[in-house]
Amino acid sequence: MNRPILSALTASWFTLAGSSHGWSQAAVPQPPPTDAPPSIVGAAHYDGWYTFNGNLENQKYSQADQITPRNVAKLQKAWEVHTGDVSDGSGKIPLTDWSATPLFVNDTVYVSTPFYRIFAIAPDTGKVKWTYDTHSVLQAVTQPDLKTRGVAYWQAAAPQPGIPCQKIVYVGTMDAKLHAVDADTGKKCEGFADGGVLDVNRWNTTNNKWPLSLLQPPTVYKDTLFIGWAGKDWADAEAPPGTVFAVNAQTGKLKWTFNALPADIASKTGTSNVWASMSIDQEHGILYLPVSSPSPNFFGGNRKQEIPLATSVTALDAQTGKLLWSRQIVHHDIWDYDTNSPPVLVDIHKDGKTIPALVQSSKMGIFFVLNRLTGEPIYPIEERQVPQSDVPGEQSAPTQPYAAIPEPTVPDRFPGVSRLADIASLGECSRTLKQLRYDGRYTPPSLQGSVAYPSTAGGVEWGGGAVDPRSAVYVVNSSYVAQIYRLIERKDYAEQAKHGSKDEYYPQTGAPYGFYLRNFVNFLGMPCWNPPYGTLSAYDLNSGRLLWKKPFGEVQKWGFYMPESWGSVTIGAPLVTRSGLIFIGASMDARARAVDLKSGDVLWQAQLDAPAVANPATYIYKGTQYVVFVAGGNAILKPQASDQVAAFALK
Amino acid sequence: MSVSPKRRTGVDILVLAGAAALGISIFNYFRTDNGIHGSAGALLVIISSFLMVISAAALALAAAMNPALRGALVVLILLDILGTGLAAYMLEENWLVGAMAVALMGWVVRLVSNRTPGDARVRGAI
Numbered sequence: 169m170n171r172p173i174l175s176a177l178t179a180s181w182f183t184l185a186g187s188s189h190g191w192s193q194a195a196v197p198q199p200p201p202t203d204a205p206p207s208i209v210g211a212a213h214y215d216g217w218y219t220f221n222g223n224l225e226n227q228k229y230s231q232a233d234q235i236t237p238r239n240v241a242k243l244q245k246a247w248e249v250h251t252g253d254v255s256d257g258s259g260k261i262p263l264t265d266w267s268a269t270p271l272f273v274n275d276t277v278y279v280s281t282p283f284y285r286i287f288a289i290a291p292d293t294g295k296v297k298w299t300y301d302t303h304s305v306l307q308a309v310t311q312p313d314l315k316t317r318g319v320a321y322w323q324a325a326a327p328q329p330g331i332p333c334q335k336i337v338y339v340g341t342m343d344a345k346l347h348a349v350d351a352d353t354g355k356k357c358e359g360f361a362d363g364g365v366l367d368v369n370r371w372n373t374t375n376n377k378w379p380l381s382l383l384q385p386p387t388v389y390k391d392t393l394f395i396g397w398a399g400k401d402w403a404d405a406e407a408p409p410g411t412v413f414a415v416n417a418q419t420g421k422l423k424w425t426f427n428a429l430p431a432d433i434a435s436k437t438g439t440s441n442v443w444a445s446m447s448i449d450q451e452h453g454i455l456y457l458p459v460s461s462p463s464p465n466f467f468g469g470n471r472k473q474e475i476p477l478a479t480s481v482t483a484l485d486a487q488t489g490k491l492l493w494s495r496q497i498v499h500h501d502i503w504d505y506d507t508n509s510p511p512v513l514v515d516i517h518k519d520g521k522t523i524p525a526l527v528q529s530s531k532m533g534i535f536f537v538l539n540r541l542t543g544e545p546i547y548p549i550e551e552r553q554v555p556q557s558d559v560p561g562e563q564s565a566p567t568q569p570y571a572a573i574p575e576p577t578v579p580d581r582f583p584g585v586s587r588l589a590d591i592a593s594l595g596e597c598s599r600t601l602k603q604l605r606y607d608g609r610y611t612p613p614s615l616q617g618s619v620a621y622p623s624t625a626g627g628v629e630w631g632g633g634a635v636d637p638r639s640a641v642y643v644v645n646s647s648y649v650a651q652i653y654r655l656i657e658r659k660d661y662a663e664q665a666k667h668g669s670k671d672e673y674y675p676q677t678g679a680p681y682g683f684y685l686r687n688f689v690n691f692l693g694m695p696c697w698n699p700p701y702g703t704l705s706a707y708d709l710n711s712g713r714l715l716w717k718k719p720f721g722e723v724q725k726w727g728f729y730m731p732e733s734w735g736s737v738t739i740g741a742p743l744v745t746r747s748g749l750i751f752i753g754a755s756m757d758a759r760a761r762a763v764d765l766k767s768g769d770v771l772w773q774a775q776l777d778a779p780a781v782a783n784p785a786t787y788i789y790k791g792t793q794y795v796v797f798v799a800g801g802n803a804i805l806k807p808q809a810s811d812q813v814a815a816f817a818l819k
Numbered sequence: 820m821s822v823s824p825k826r827r828t829g830v831d832i833l834v835l836a837g838a839a840a841l842g843i844s845i846f847n848y849f850r851t852d853n854g855i856h857g858s859a860g861a862l863l864v865i866i867s868s869f870l871m872v873i874s875a876a877a878l879a880l881a882a883a884m885n886p887a888l889r890g891a892l893v894v895l896i897l898l899d900i901l902g903t904g905l906a907a908y909m910l911e912e913n914w915l916v917g918a919m920a921v922a923l924m925g926w927v928v929r930l931v932s933n934r935t936p937g938d939a940r941v942r943g944a945i
Contacts, residue, residue, distance in 0.1 A: 727858025728909040758854055775854045 217785035218273040224448035225513035228634035233747035234793035246817040247294025253281035254811035262308040266800020268318035272787035282314040291789040298354030304341035310381045310400040320385035322417040333357035340382020344369035361420030387446040396442030405678030407463040410441025424489035428477035437471040438463040440478040447510040455486040460506035464676040469561035481528045493543035499565035504624035509632030529628035533578030547573040555607035573712035577646035578622040583698040593690035613653040623651035631741025640709040647737040650688040655681040702735035716768040721755025739781040753780020778810035826932040832925025837871035840918040867903040
């Protein structure tokens with residue numbers, strides 16, 4: 169589940185990181201998402217940014233190549249917009265976390281705000297064309313903060329001028345309302361669902377202890393919207409089952425649904441929802457779902473039977489919703505290791521063959537490279553024996569899937585106690601570690617307390633990776649966070665929670681155990697484990713080889729930057745351009761960076777108002793390439809929020 | 820008391836570098852696009868720069884200062900320079916680092932400069 173990795177982390181150090189070929193015309197022709205040509209995964213020439221991940225294959229790749237490693241140092245701010253939709257949480261409105269990928273399509277930049285408004289922005293000047301207000305409730309209904317990850321876009325195969333809603337922008341809200349808005353005018357599309365608003369919560373009928381939240385924009389393919397949702401994490405053992413809804417893009421009419429939970433146990437567990445985005449193989453009409461873990465997240469005694477689709481990457485027929493194949497990446501998940509990002513689709517060349525592949529990243533920092541048509545591994549996946557739970561009522565899985573190729577970003581062993589943090593806390597770190605259980609990867613939650621490394625904070629977060637489809641070079645940022653997990657018997661939970669921080673205690677109501685979770689930090693908030701805390705890596709998927717791996721970003725506390733070699737925990741993904749550049753925000757230091765794809769060297773950076781925890785976007789408009797960052801911040805990184813959209817271009 | 824010109828020059832450099840550091844620190848605290856504005860670290864270097872200016876000015880102006888007090892002040896100024904320099908480095912504020920380098924030069928100039936012959940009261944002072 170999309171548990172905001174904790175406000176508890178806010179107390180810690182990182183509280184918990186036009187000249188392109190053929191494009192000289194005035195306006196960039198937009199790809200028609202409704203009838204996009206059969207994909208040669210990423211080969212189609214396009215340098216807009218029409219989905220959350222740039223394209224439906226989730227490659228975060230652009231053909232734009234005006235900005236190059238040679239000239240990127242000259243990049244300057246072209247325009248910026250401040251939406252006004254920001255809250256530091258000190259008043260009635262909850263804190264805002266803003267992770268909206270700006271879309272560039274229909275000659276317009278579209279972005280939603282954490283107050284659930286849409287801004288339509290001129291791509292070259294930053295002038296606001298129109299805004300649309302959902303008038304959504306601004307309350308932390310399910311999540312602790314107000315958040316959005318952006319909008320989705322659909323257009324008719326042959327849009328007719330003068331007819332409204334031939335091009336539609338969609339935005340979801342915290343209370344599960346999906347609004348459809350005319351992309352040209354900002355007026356509501358009355359023909360969509362009920363007067364332009366689809367209440368997805370109407371379908372929330374099983375274990376509906378809380379409403380659903382539409383924080384991730386739908387995935388749009390042909391005339392269908394694929395809608396997942398986020399919920400209230402770690403609260404209940406029995407929770408709404410993680411249904412994916414496929415609806416008509418123009419009418420909002422339900423086409424089909426998909427449930428990852430077997431019907432016979434849906435009432436006594438829940439979630440296994442899809443809260444991240446999805447990817448599409450357009451040539452084969454396959455929809456890929458990153459399916460999260462079932463509830464409760466840290467105890468599986470109520471769901472001992474196999475739930476094969478939980479914490480998996482699952483392929484469906486996009487037309488019918490029929491299951492094609494699924495591969496579970498964590499068995500009997502009791503770590504909240506949700507599959508949290510859609511797979512990246514790319515063709516790789518191996519042993520003289522071209523293989524239709526996907527790369528599924530994970531919170532564990534492990535990468536599963538599969539044949540995307542069959543789900544079979546391209547690089548070996550072994551079942552490794554893992555530590556077993558000693559918690560009464562629990563029955564942990566004896567083995568877990570492990571892929572050694574490509575090399576996981578997060579090492580298999582805890583990196584040791586930080587001497588600096590240990591000395592500064594007079595030995596608190598080492599004393600605490602001695603009291604905890606740690607047996608390597610997949611050490612289960614325990615009654616005495618366990619070290620989780622990697623933890624639910626990742627590894628790789630919801631942004632996932634990016635790929636250059638020509639070379640199959642895959643780039644991904646990763647975090648390294650140790651947390652302490654402790655189950656608490658129900659009879660003791662209320663008393664302990666009463667005296668503890670609300671950001672550290674989670675009831676798992678309905679389970680025999682509540683849960684305590686915090687970052688493994690000392691009383692000063694310093695991480696008790698050795699750095700790095702965040703890296704950026706590049707892999708050659710054709711060989712599975714790691715090309716380079718470098719600490720990325722900087723930890724910042726009280727304004728002071730820690731050594732670059734430490735890196736930063738990151739949220740938000742990179743993008744890759746044809747010219748061999750990586751653009752990424754994501755880090756705690758609130759900087760946007762351009763990185764050389766070949767070497768991993770940082771070639772350019774700019775200061776933003778808050779951490780750019782959204783995926784960036786790039787596009788060419790009127791002969792100029794722009795790179796856009798949304799700098800909204802996320803309390804997981806540090807308590808700094810903003811309402812800034814900033815576009816950079818060569819001058 | 821008379822003070823050697825070099826020693827006076829060293830103190831003047833200290834005052835000027837401290838004043839520059841104070842100005843830079845205040846600018847950094849309020850400038851909103853530098854990543855450190857409003858931070859505790861930015862405030863800290865404002866305070867330390869201010870103390871440096873006051874201390875250096877005291878060295879320059881208080882000719883009849885007790886030698887022990889003067890010595891203590893000189894040591895404290897050195898600690899201030901080093902601490903502010905380290906803080907500036909961690910704030911990634913190169914201009915401030917530069918100002919501290921200049922301040923350190925002033926401090927060294929003052930240290931190595933000859934005292935005026937016969938000035939017994941400064942004997943023992945750094």
